[in-house]
Amino acid sequence: MLNDQEKYRYNRQLILDNVKEAGQERLKNSRVLVIGAGGLGCPVLLYLAGSGIGKIGIMDHDTVDESNLHRQVLYSTEDCGKSKARVAEKKLRAQNPFIEIEIYPYKLSAANARDIFKKYDLVIDGTDNFSARYIINDAAVLENKPVVYGALYKFEGQVAVFNYQNGPTYRCLFPEPPKQAPNCNEAGVLGVLPGIIGLYMANEALKICLGIGTILSGKIQIYNGLSAQLSTVQITKNNTLKIQAMQTDYETPGMSLCEFDNLKIQEIDSESFNELINTEATFLDVRETWELPKISSRGMIEIPLDQIENRVTEIPKDKQVIVFCKSGGRSKLAIHLLTKHFGFKNLYNLKEGIKNCQIPV
Amino acid sequence: MNITILFFGMLAEETRTSVLELNTASLKLRDLENEVLNLFPVLKKLTYGIAVNEIIVQSNVKLSPGSKVAFLPPFAGG
Incomplete structure (x- = not known):
């Protein structure tokens, strides 16, 4: 049940016909896990917390770096060097004391993903490497959780909802991680692009929690910030793909800032x-x-x-x-x-x- | 027949092309794909998905005049 202060706080969205008090309660009862509290994760987190999602999980093993600040809008100069998950938790608690936040300030792995996913209704993929994206895909399929996906490359962003009501998954689009040789030159991104794509993601997340609108499932949207063009492409479910268990190795040659845990580097x-x-x-x-x-x-x-x-x-x-x-x-x-x-x-x-x-x- | 080829993300960068009108004798997707790979050999070492008329396809579908064939790369930035 919402108390009077919550009703007042959420008034502007609560008076929407397809939200109302019942919708706001649905948001309060929703549990959303945000993986990656970076360029995409920051706007997603700010708006999900603001909207009153009842439980938010924040997973990120990284610390704030000054070169993050032009786009990772949750962090300030004084946060440099601190854990992103911890700083994000503090900021969101101040933003909205009516929600519950749990942090996972360590790395997502094939071993820990499923147990964490079990505690949530929806997973948001705001990570920055293919290894994590395939771990998220497989764990979400095995745990039957929808995934709101966003990814960036320079001026272009992709958004989609995968594994929603048994719909297509990331592997239906790209069955295996890319074959291209490592190209890790951090690609560069204009600060606003993760904001734009992150808010598309937050919008899909809220619709899923509220049970309203048309979900971006079975489609991927591609936004080009330079041409301001938005393209939508349909994805059909590939029924020959069967994920039975997590793989033991998700290392890919084309990961962005990859970590090679099993190669001992001097x-x-x-x-x-x-x-x-x-x-x-x-x-x-x-x-x-x-x-x-x-x-x-x-x-x-x-x-x-x-x-x-x-x-x-x-x-x-x-x-x-x-x-x-x-x-x-x-x-x-x-x-x-x-x-x-x-x-x-x-x-x-x-x-x-x-x-x-x-x-x- | 004329087919419109579209490249996204780093594929547009690597081919230095985002849209291309191609007059082709290819009637099916695989033939057209090979033609595109010969035009832009750099694509051979890259991963992509192909959408024909805004639908991702895995099979060797038939093309018709005016078909739009888009090459979409995976990317992972966040």
Whole structure:
């Protein structure tokens, strides 16, 4: 039951004909899990909390970085370095004290997904890598939960509702993770795009909880922010796909900022890096050529990540090579690629990249 | 016959094309797909789904004049 203060708080949506008090109570009784509290997750969370979804789960293992702030609207400068899930929880509690929030400040995995999904009616996929997206798809199918999906690439966004009332799933659209070689140059995104796509997602989530309108199931919408075009494509259910259990391995070569938990990558820290930079040691800079700061050292090789395969002969195999990028994601990918496909054994990753290093200019 | 080819996301970037009017002898989707792959070999190493007239198809459907064939990439940013 809603108390008087709640009735007043939600008045503007409660007076809608197809919401009313009964609809608001449905929202209060709904349990929604938001995975990824980043560009997509932030707007979704703000509006679901504002609308009075009774229980919201927030799952994110990451911490706030200053480069998140132009689009991840839940966070402030002072939050940098703190757990996204914890900061989000605090902000949403202040925004709406009438809702329950549970946080999962750790990584989604094939092992933990199903148990967490069981506690919710609806799952929101606001993650940033294919591995998580396929884990979410499979766990949602096995637990029979609908998924509101959103994904971004530069100026383009995709939105869909999967596995809704036994409808098509993400695998009906893309049966397997992509085959493309790692391309982890963080793609770049205008701050508003995740806001736009996130609100499409929140709208679908609210309709599902309220049981009103037409759900974006069996379709994917593609919005292009540059051309302002919205395209809709129909997806039919592929009945030959049968998901019986979670896979043991969801690692994909095309993940965005992938973490290779089962490949042991040798790492060095920023302190050792600073000591080595003035020596004869060999370095491999996998950042784009325009990225700053420029780092000069006698043994510097500069090959952007997407050119590694074509220029592999420039990298020595007979001595230690320290591989680095801005924050350690792309360099890990480069090491993964070189180790797995070209037999390198002499590579060291600069942990968390050069952003933590004191670079002599 | 004339077919409209559409590329989305990084496929538009890699082919440097978002819309293309193609005059083709291909009557079926697989033949057209091969023609497109020959025009843009870069697509061979990329993953995509194909929609014909705004419906995702897996099978080798028949094409008709004016059909719209869209190549959609998976992407994962969030």
